[in-house]
Amino acid sequence: MPRCYVLGAGNLGTLAADYFADAGWDCIAAGRAALTRRLSNGVMQWQRTLAADDGAPIQLLVLATKVQDSAAALAPLRARLDHDSVLLRLQNGLLDPTTLGLPPLRHIEAISFSGAWRDTGADGVMHVHRVAENDTYLGDGSALPPPWFAGLQQFWPKLQWRTDIHWQQWRKLAVNAVLNPLTALYDCRNGELLAEPGRRAAMAALAAEVDALARRLFEHWPNDTLARSEQVAVATAGNLSSMCADRRAGRATEIDFINGALLRAAAQHHLSLPHHTEVVARLQWPLASVDPLPGTF
Ligand SMILES: NC(=O)C1=CN([C@@H]2O[C@H](COP(=O)(O)OP(=O)(O)OC[C@H]3O[C@@H](n4cnc5c(N)ncnc54)[C@H](OP(=O)(O)O)[C@@H]3O)[C@@H](O)[C@H]2O)C=CC1
Numbered sequence: 001m002p003r004c005y006v007l008g009a010g011n012l013g014t015l016a017a018d019y020f021a022d023a024g025w026d027c028i029a030a031g032r033a034a035l036t037r038r039l040s041n042g043v044m045q046w047q048r049t050l051a052a053d054d055g056a057p058i059q060l061l062v063l064a065t066k067v068q069d070s071a072a073a074l075a076p077l078r079a080r081l082d083h084d085s086v087l088l089r090l091q092n093g094l095l096d097p098t099t100l101g102l103p104p105l106r107h108i109e110a111i112s113f114s115g116a117w118r119d120t121g122a123d124g125v126m127h128v129h130r131v132a133e134n135d136t137y138l139g140d141g142s143a144l145p146p147p148w149f150a151g152l153q154q155f156w157p158k159l160q161w162r163t164d165i166h167w168q169q170w171r172k173l174a175v176n177a178v179l180n181p182l183t184a185l186y187d188c189r190n191g192e193l194l195a196e197p198g199r200r201a202a203m204a205a206l207a208a209e210v211d212a213l214a215r216r217l218f219e220h221w222p223n224d225t226l227a228r229s230e231q232v233a234v235a236t237a238g239n240l241s242s243m244c245a246d247r248r249a250g251r252a253t254e255i256d257f258i259n260g261a262l263l264r265a266a267a268q269h270h271l272s273l274p275h276h277t278e279v280v281a282r283l284q285w286p287l288a289s290v291d292p293l294p295g296t297f
């Protein structure tokens, strides 16, 4: 039986672990506190005990921590990775893989439009609630997926191998760069961004800057970031974005890997993005000091 290791047994990590286990993989899901967890699918109400760690070399590692936790989470596993290993990065935002200090290996990016959240019952079992099972794209720029992909695809709904993964990553990044910081700063659910003209104006300002940058990067960028952000805000109206949830919980956010990544790309093109600069700066401040985006927006 093939074995995979899911590092970051949170919302998306447990969802992935569930699909891998369905597809017949012996799956280890490792969180910060515990090496293995029992999963209970919130819809189907069944339980699954995942494999225990054996310290063996890792063939497939799914990285599903928040981006800022990646390097620390990977550190204890480095010695178990080599050129035969595959890293599947299931995270939002952009991450320079050279910062991870890993040996040369196959690095596959995964972009998921699915949503999940989890809680732990009184029995100590983690319940995974699937909010939406939407498209998930995997790719590393090559035409051929790894040999295990076809088998996994039968159990992971709407999983696709994409040769245009870089483009897909930017399409998702564009929407996250609008919705995530604004929901975090206004401390609201995704749909509540649409409820006030000031919030809509802030969305428009951020979206226009994303499009200005993306036009420099991609010849045929469709300039539709505002429309797509509004669609996603409607489709996920009741959701707390991951950045809003992190900020409420007092955790570090992914701002540096979403809006910060945009600013770094813009700098390379001598482009200034004043509204993104402002949200990045404001998200360094504690929640209690939020003064929702007056002035420049
Ligand atoms: N939730 C969603 O629906 C979606 C999430 N994403 C993206 O997926 C990625 C994961 O998000 P999400 O699942 O929501 O995040 P969660 O916070 O739910 O899960 C992250 C997990 O990583 C664990 N972790 C942190 N540090 C370490 C460490 N050093 N060693 C081992 N485990 C560690 C955390 O453990 P602990 O619990 O102990 O903190 C937590 O269980 C993010 O990039 C997010 O933006 C993308 C689309 C949708």
Ligand SMILES: CC(C)(CO)C(=O)C(=O)O
Pocket (backbone or CB within 6 Å): 092, 175, 176, 179, 180, 190, 232, 236, 239, 240, 241, 242, 243
């Ligand atoms: C699309 C969105 C904003 C959905 O909540 C998301 O990806 C996130 O919360 O990180």
